[in-house]
Amino acid sequence: MRTIEHWIAGKHVTGAGMRRGSVYDPATGQVQAEVVLAEPADVAAATGAAAEAFPAWAATSVTARSRLMFRLRDLLERYEDDLAAVVSSEHGKVLDDARGEVVRGREVVEFACGIPQLLKGEYSDSVSTGVDSYSFRQPLGVVAGITPFNFPIMVPLWMHPVAIACGNTFVLKPSERDPGASDLVAELYAEAGLPEGVFNVVHGDKVAVDAVLASPDVSAVSFVGSTPIARYVHGRASATGKRVQALGGAKNHAVVMPDADLDLAADHLVAAGYGSAGQRCMAISAVVAVGPAADVLVAKLAERTKEIRVAPGSEPGAQMGPVVTAEAKERVSRYVAEGEAAGAAVVVDGRGLEVPGHPGGFFIGPTLLDGVTPDMSVYTDEIFGPVLSVLRVPSLASALDLVNANPYGNGTAVFTSSGEVARTFQRQVSVGMIGINVPIPVPMAFHSFGGWKDSLFGDHHVHGPEGVRFYTQAKVVTSRWPHVAEESLAQLNFPTSR
Secondary structure, three states: OOEEOEEEOOEEEOOOOOOEEEEEEOOOOEEEEEEEOOOHHHHHHHHHHHHHHHHHHHOOOHHHHHHHHHHHHHHHHHOHHHHHHHHHHHHOOOHHHHHHHHHHHHHHHHHHOOHHHHOOOEEEEEEEOOEEEEEEEEEOOEEEEEOOOOOOOHHHHHHHHHHHHOOOEEEEEOOOOOOHHHHHHHHHHHHHOOOOOOEEEOOOOHHHHHHHHHOOOEEEEEEEOOHHHHHHHHHHHHHOOOEEEEEOOOOEEEEEOOOOOHHHHHHHHHHHHHHHHHOOOOOEEEEEEEOOHHHHHHHHHHHHHHOOOEOOOOOOOOOEOOOOOHHHHHHHHHHHHHHHHOOOEEEEOOOOOOOOOOOOOOOOOOEEEEOOOOOOHHHHOOOOOOEEEEEEEOOHHHHHHHHHHOOEEOEEEEEOOOHHHHHHHHHHOOOOEEEEOOOOOOOOOOOOEOOEEOOEEOOOOEOHHHHHHHOEEEEEEEEEOOOOOOOOOOOOOOOOOO
C-alpha cells in the first residue's frame, strides 16, 4: 500500500516512529494509503532543519524570494488538475470544487509575489535637527501551520507562501485525513528552487501538534480548525511565548429579507450550504428568513435541494460528494435526528441516501430543516455537513439579535434589494466577514481572512496585509550622522526634537 511520508530538509522521510494512519477514499469507504504519524523526534527534525535553513533564507533578497513565488505560482497552475485529483480522492469533494480550492490558494501566492512592495518600510527625514527615522520589518524565524482536512490545499496556501516570502522558514502539520496534497506542494517548492529546509511537512495527530506547540525552535503558529482546538492551540502556544493566529469554528447565518430576489437567494444558499458537502468553515448553515419571505423561500430551497446530484467527486456531473469519514456521516445523521426530535420539520431528508455502486461510501444527501429554533443542537453546534437549517424571525432587528447572540462570528450574509438594509446590517452585525447578496464572503488574497468572537483567537487574521504583519516584526531606527566638530547636544533629560 502507498505510504505518505514526511518532507524534511528537502526529501521524503519515513521518520522515527512506527505509527501509521489510514487515508480513505470517502467515495468507496476503502483505505487507499497509509500516512506516517510523527513522533516528537520527527517534529524536532523538521523544526531543526527549518532553524538551520533560516539565516540564509532570511538573508536572501526580497527580489529572489519574489521570483521563487512566481515560479511556484506557475507550477501550481501547471499541476492544477493533479492537485485537484489528490484532494478529491482523499477529501471527497467534486473535482470542480477541488480546482476552485487550488485557484483560491494560488491567489495567495500571487499576492506573495509582490513581497518587495509589501515589505517596504517607512522613512521620515529630519524628525529633529540632523536626525532621520525609519522603520522596516524582518522575519520571525521558524513558523508553523496546523491545518484542517476541509481545504488541504487552500488553507495551507493561506499561510506558507506569505510566511516564506517574508523570509521565514516553515513547518506544516496538515490533517492526517487528507495529507497527500501537502507532499505534492513540497515537491513543487523544490522544483521551484526553494532551498532545503525552508519548507517542511510533518504528518500526524495530537502528538505532532503538541510537539509543534512546545518546540523552542518555533516562533509563531497559524491554526485553522474547530473552536475547542483553536482555544487549546492558542493557550498552549501563547504559554511558550509564541505568536498565534488560531481560527476556530463557525455558524454562518444568511439573513433573507422579504424584498430580496428569492430565486437568486435560493440558488446561492443551496450552493453555499451543500457545496463540499457543507464541510466549509464559510458554509451557510443557518438561513434566517424574515417575515413573509419564509414560506416562499423554503419551497424554493426544497425544490433545488432535491435536484442536487450526489456522486463520487471524480464522476462527471457530480455536484456533491461524500463527507470525509464514516464518523462524519454518523455525526450528521445524529444531528438531523436530534433536530427532528426537538420539533424541526425535515423538509428534505438526506439520511439513508444510497449511491449506486458505492455501498460503502460516506454519503449523506443534502438535508433541509425548517422551524429550527436557537435552542436546538442542530443550530447551536457546528455540524460541518450538508444540513441547512431555516429559522424564522419577524424583522431585521430580530435577525440581527439572533446573529449577534451566537458565539461564533466568522461569516454572514444578507440578501436584500435595499441599500439601507444592507448598510444597517453590515454596521450592526458582530461578524468579521460579511456578504451583501454574496453567501460565502471569502476575501480576496489582498484582504485578510478572519472572524470575530469564538471564531478567532489571537490578534491577526490570515493572509493579506495582516498575514505579512503576523509573520514579521518591526524595527524602528533613529539615526544621526554628526559632523566631527559638531556639538554633541547630549543631555540627561529626556530627548525632544529641535
